[in-house]
Amino acid sequence: MAGPDMFLERSSRVPVMAILRGFDPRRTLELCERAWDLGIELVEVPIQSSEAVNTLALAAEAASHRGAVVGAGTVTTMERLSAAVSAGAAFTVAPGLDPLIVEASRDAGLPHLPGVGSATEVGRALQLGVTWLKAFPAYELGTGWAGAMHGPFPEAHFVATGGVTVANAESFLSGGSDIVSLGSALADDAQFALLPDLIERLGK
DSSP: OOOTHHHHHHTSSOOEEEEOOSOOHHHHHHHHHHHHHTTOOEEEEEOSSHHHHHHHHHHHHHHHTTTOEEEEEOOOSHHHHHHHHHHTOSOEEOSSOOHHHHHHHHHTTOOEEOEEOSHHHHHHHHHTTOOEEEETTHHHHOTTHHHHHHTTOTTOEEEEOSSOOTTTHHHHHHTTOSEEEESHHHHOHHHHHHHHHHHHHHTO
């Protein structure tokens, strides 16, 4: 059973989460290997279809051999939560804050990363005992939003998600985000070419 500190432990060297949405199983595994080779230990596979659940299961199995973890994204229903558990997900992620999903994920032994976009939602999440939060959509919220939330909510930790790229990732981290989520950076060759340098800078 993993606790919420898993996000801190798995991002201590490289504060990056990879989001692999919509790829077939073979491509997903290739991108997982790319991420792990770079030291990225947190990978999210959104499960908006039965095919994606199967892909998650394959990725979770591969992660177990690499000392990494793979979580399930877009967990917005109890059915998806059940599928995530069955597929071997190490954590769950959602675009919004649903107390039922928070509680059910916790009962299943999986840390949950709910999406928040306002002080009210941050406060509600903390009341539910959730301290790791997905700042979404991060690009629209702005690079300094997480830092501003740390004022009234110093116990909150934020994973900036949505519109984060290799070019702006450091701005989100310096603005108060604890982790940045990258999607296209792993699959796009132009961005991927810049990713090792970014990770080297973040590791210093």
